[in-house]
Each structure stands twice: as C-alpha cells, then as structure tokens.
Amino acid sequence: GENVEQHPSTLSVQEGDSAVIKCTYSDSASNYFPWYKQELGKRPQLIIDIRSNVGEKKDQRIAVTLNKTAKHFSLHITETQPEDSAVYFCAASISGGSYIPTFGRGTSLIVHP
C-alpha cells in the first residue's frame, strides 16, 4: 500500500518568513496530492491540491510543487502570518472519490509574531 512520509514534524518561523513542508510517497500509481490545514480541535480543510500532470500550483501565498520522478511534493507558504499556525497534512491518493487517501503524520507550524 501507499506510504507517505512528512517532514518536519514541527516547524517554527517568524512572521513574514517562508515555510516549507515536504512529503514523499511510495506508490507510483498515486496521482492526486492534497494538502489540508487543521486548526486545534477543528476539521481538516483543503487548502491546495495538485495532480500528477502538473509540476507546480500556486494560490496567493501558498504553492505546491510535485516531482513525480522522485516521488515527493512540497508545500510552500510565503510571508507567513500568525493565523497560518496550524497542523498541516499532506496526502496521496489515486484520483477518484472511492480511493482512500493516505495521510502524512502532520507538521505543526508555529508562526511567531
């Protein structure tokens, strides 16, 4: 089955700095890679996703890159703000709603004002 590794487990940055979270996956059949943000005690919410036919996707301060050959993808947050503080999860799955996503272990991002 799929195995997703996520690093680092904790990331502490100063407001305004950039933050990068990296994930690797094992199953070359995976072609859909979402990122979720979970604030304390709340539900995970999709913040950005990327498919295997694209190498990079950007949405304002958030970007995701994908290297299919190396089987890794990364989340980049620029100009971090205190409200970006949360746990971020990467996931990998095969496209199609019935396919179960495999989640990384999560990264706790702390943005210091």
Added chain:
Amino acid sequence: GAVVSQHPSWVICKSGTSVKIECRSLDFQATTMFWYRQFPKQSLMLMATSNEGSKATYEQGVEKDKFLINHASLTLSTLTVTSAHPEDSSFYICSAPTGPSTDTQYFGPGTRLTVL
C-alpha cells in the same frame, strides 16, 4: 463548498456504554464515507470505509464488532462505539467525497469522545 456535519460534537459517557456518532452530507449524496480516529498531536488514522447499502470495510486492527458502522442512506453514516472504554477516548472524524469521480474529501467537524 460541500458540507459534512457530525453529531454530537462532543460526548462524555461511562465505561461500558455505547455511543453513536452521526455523519451527514448536507448538500450532496455520498455513497462512500470514511471514518477516522485522531489522537492528540497525531495524524488521521483511517478506521473504516462506509459504503451505502453494503457492509463497511475495516482497516487492519480495527474491531468491527466494537466499532459498528451503518450507511443506511446516501446522506447518513453512523459509527457506534460499543461497550466503550477509556482507551476509546479520541477525536472521531468522518469525511466524504462529493462523488465517485471527485477527489476532494470534505471532513466533518469531528466528535470528541471521552469515556470515564
């Protein structure tokens, strides 16, 4: 966007009792729903896949007789924790895709279960 609700948001029960958690898709039909368990500061652990009109598929190590799942309609899946024990205390979250060909998972708000 699509909305998934869960009820109750939190519950405290005595050891040995059963607790039912409901997961509803409010504005779409979900033939498949996923149930996760999350311990503090840990990732989402998939417990089972709930399939409308058929038996749930449980992940390895999850006791099907302890965690009963019923997906009786296209908008409702329930998870019943039977004979709950303190070690069952956790955050339970459901999710659902909006269709068989869609990728985005929409999560419920979660249910905090505390077993005394």
